[in-house]
Amino acid sequence: MSEYHQRSNQTDEEIVRRVQQGDSEQFGVLIERYTPKLLRYGRRFLSRTDDITDLVQDTFIRAYSSIQSFNTSMRFSPWIYRIAHNAFVNELRAQGKGSLFSLDLDTLVSPLDLKASEDVEGEKAAMRSAIDRGLSKISPKYQEVLILYYFEELSYADIADILHIPVSTVGIRLLRAKKALRPHIDPQVLPS
Amino acid sequence: MDHLPTNHIKESVLEKIARKKVVMQPRRLFVFQWISITIVALIILVLGVLTLSFATYSIHESGELFLLGFGIRGVYTFFALFPWALIAGTFASIIIFLWLLRGSTLAYRIPILYLFGAFTLGCFLMGLMINSTPFHQLISELAEKNQHTFIQTWYERINLSDEAYGEFRGMVVSVDTDSFVVSYNDGDTDEDDTTHTVVPLEGVTIADVAVGDEVYIAGDIKNGVIHAYGFGILRPHTQ
Numbered sequence: 001m002s003e004y005h006q007r008s009n010q011t012d013e014e015i016v017r018r019v020q021q022g023d024s025e026q027f028g029v030l031i032e033r034y035t036p037k038l039l040r041y042g043r044r045f046l047s048r049t050d051d052i053t054d055l056v057q058d059t060f061i062r063a064y065s066s067i068q069s070f071n072t073s074m075r076f077s078p079w080i081y082r083i084a085h086n087a088f089v090n091e092l093r094a095q096g097k098g099s100l101f102s103l104d105l106d107t108l109v110s111p112l113d114l115k116a117s118e119d120v121e122g123e124k125a126a127m128r129s130a131i132d133r134g135l136s137k138i139s140p141k142y143q144e145v146l147i148l149y150y151f152e153e154l155s156y157a158d159i160a161d162i163l164h165i166p167v168s169t170v171g172i173r174l175l176r177a178k179k180a181l182r183p184h185i186d187p188q189v190l191p192s
Numbered sequence: 193m194d195h196l197p198t199n200h201i202k203e204s205v206l207e208k209i210a211r212k213k214v215v216m217q218p219r220r221l222f223v224f225q226w227i228s229i230t231i232v233a234l235i236i237l238v239l240g241v242l243t244l245s246f247a248t249y250s251i252h253e254s255g256e257l258f259l260l261g262f263g264i265r266g267v268y269t270f271f272a273l274f275p276w277a278l279i280a281g282t283f284a285s286i287i288i289f290l291w292l293l294r295g296s297t298l299a300y301r302i303p304i305l306y307l308f309g310a311f312t313l314g315c316f317l318m319g320l321m322i323n324s325t326p327f328h329q330l331i332s333e334l335a336e337k338n339q340h341t342f343i344q345t346w347y348e349r350i351n352l353s354d355e356a357y358g359e360f361r362g363m364v365v366s367v368d369t370d371s372f373v374v375s376y377n378d379g380d381t382d383e384d385d386t387t388h389t390v391v392p393l394e395g396v397t398i399a400d401v402a403v404g405d406e407v408y409i410a411g412d413i414k415n416g417v418i419h420a421y422g423f424g425i426l427r428p429h430t431q
Binding site for chain 1: 197198200201202204205206208209210214215216217218219221222294295297300301302303
């Protein structure tokens with residue numbers, strides 16, 4: 001099996017294990033896999049492209065520095081997204097675009113039994129189109145859940161791990177995000 | 193579309209790694225951090241448990257729990273004397289504990305108020321368990337023996353009378369038909385270390401009082417006579 005084939009078959013966690021054991025070159029595979037995703041995530045979150053490239057690079061640098069803290073029995077994707085999220089949030093604060101850290105009642109109390117209502121693929125595609133039009137007009141707190149769910153196609157559990165909020169709060173924020181979007185887009189496009 | 197930035201970022205990061213401008217922090221550092229934070233968090237939680245334990249112990253030992261059975265005035269006095277600072281200290285300990293462990297999955301997956309409620313209940317139950325042991329008596333004795341004034345003061349205050357709030361503690365020295373006499377304990381040795389007559393107000397019976405009983409009295413003192421709207425036996429006389 002060629003080395004390329006081997007690398008593409010390995011899971012993220014297997015690659016991290018090899019990096020932790022000293023094979024730093026393998027970290028390049030993770031960079032290849034996640035750079036497009038993190039750039040896409042950052043572009044929807046921030047306005048200046050130059051900043052995004054630098055921030056994504058910083059994200060990988062931080063990830064490499066703290067790679068030994070990663071537990072390979074967990075999933076790598078939420079972990080790297082969490083590092084990127086922190087970098088983007090700090091940049092937003094530096095740009096003076098408000099804090100995402102105001103006390104959020106959703107994280108204090110939310111129904112523990114709120115089940116994630118997964119959108120079907122058709123609905124997701126319609127939502128992506130709708131969201132693109134109104135994303136910049138809503139609060140960053142709602143932008144991030146929409147981006148992570150509809151564009152990065154992460155699960156509620158992954159989003160909860162990235163944002164460090166309860167899973168039920170992810171559902172509540174998505175509902176509120178869609179509500180916040182309504183005034184800015186064609187209501188026929190937005191599924192109820 | 194993202195090939196250029198991807199390659200640029202990859203080359204830049206790998207170059208920094210190769211030139212040791214970016215290094216992998218050792219695992220033992222993270223293990224040490226995790227252990228340190230956990231130990232500090234647990235110490236703070238234990239302090240919270242002990243604080244709450246002492247608060248419930250003092251309410252029980254002081255006799256202030258009797259106040260809840262003495263009508264509206266008793267209830268009002270109970271809440272005026274309630275150890276709010278100790279309770280606030282316990283809550284602060286739990287909040288600090290949860291904040292220190294905020295990075296753990298448990299701490300963020302469950303809504304904060306539910307976690308806070310669960311830990312408060314846990315601290316309360318653990319405090320009650322501690323109170324069922326001679327822990328506080330031992331601490332009090334140790335403090336007195338080793339002259340730890342700060343801790344000694346906290347335990348001594350439990351059994352002091354507080355005239356301003358109309359609460360008195362003492363030992364019954366004699367019992368009459370419609371009154372009894374108690375020795376007065378206010379924690380010092382001066383001219384008011386004497387005995388006081390306790391006259392119960394209407395509706396308060398003294399049938400169960402015996403000489404040697406340690407009692408808690410709620411009432412007002414006028415001319416050396418305590419007019420009691422309620423009292424309870426803290427420790428009955430020993431035969």
